[in-house]
Amino acid sequence: MKKEKAQVATEYLLITGFILVIVTLIFAYAYISNNQNIKISQASITFDKMVNAADLVYALGPGNIQYVEAVFPRGIVSIQDITVCESGVQSHNQDCSLEGGADFGAIEMELEFFGGNSTITRGSRAELELDTITNEISATAGVHRIKVEWCDNDSKICLKSA
Numbered sequence: 001m002k003k004e005k006a007q008v009a010t011e012y013l014l015i016t017g018f019i020l021v022i023v024t025l026i027f028a029y030a031y032i033s034n035n036q037n038i039k040i041s042q043a044s045i046t047f048d049k050m051v052n053a054a055d056l057v058y059a060l061g062p063g064n065i066q067y068v069e070a071v072f073p074r075g076i077v078s079i080q081d082i083t084v085c086e087s088g089v090q091s092h093n094q095d096c097s098l099e100g101g102a103d104f105g106a107i108e109m110e111l112e113f114f115g116g117n118s119t120i121t122r123g124s125r126a127e128l129e130l131d132t133i134t135n136e137i138s139a140t141a142g143v144h145r146i147k148v149e150w151c152d153n154d155s156k157i158c159l160k161s162a
Contacts, residue, residue, distance in 0.1 A: 058126035
């Protein structure tokens with residue numbers, strides 16, 4: 001009789017352990033998925049702020065400056081400005097003068113995730129220049145203050161660390 005009670009207790013322990021392992025795996029997956037969603041959300045909000053500020057400075061004309069508080073997530077592989085020409089070709093700092101000028105500029109960020117990399121792109125009405133901040137932001141995640149202004153004697157909008 002005692003052997004049967006011990007067998008039942010052992011079976012209950014095994015079932016409880018199996019259920020705990022399954023619940024732990026579900027919570028781990030939810031945690032990782034939530035962190036990835038937060039990264040994408042932070043990057044999207046940051047890019048929206050930067051592009052809106054660039055469009056505002058572009059609309060107001062030379063001499064105007066806008067400051068943006070931007071939160072950059074961890075895991076940034078690269079940030080670059082790209083140019084979209086009339087032909088639809090995108091490339092970093094492409095000269096579109098042969099095609100009649102650029103349609104618009106854009107910012108592109110590549111983020112590192114658990115399962116691979118993801119790219120986020122936001123377009124602007126102006127051509128953008130962010131060569132001065134890409135190394136600083138890629139090196140340190142967190143809150144950065146970005147200065148958005150007209151580049152010297154150029155029709156581009158410069159985004160710099162302030």
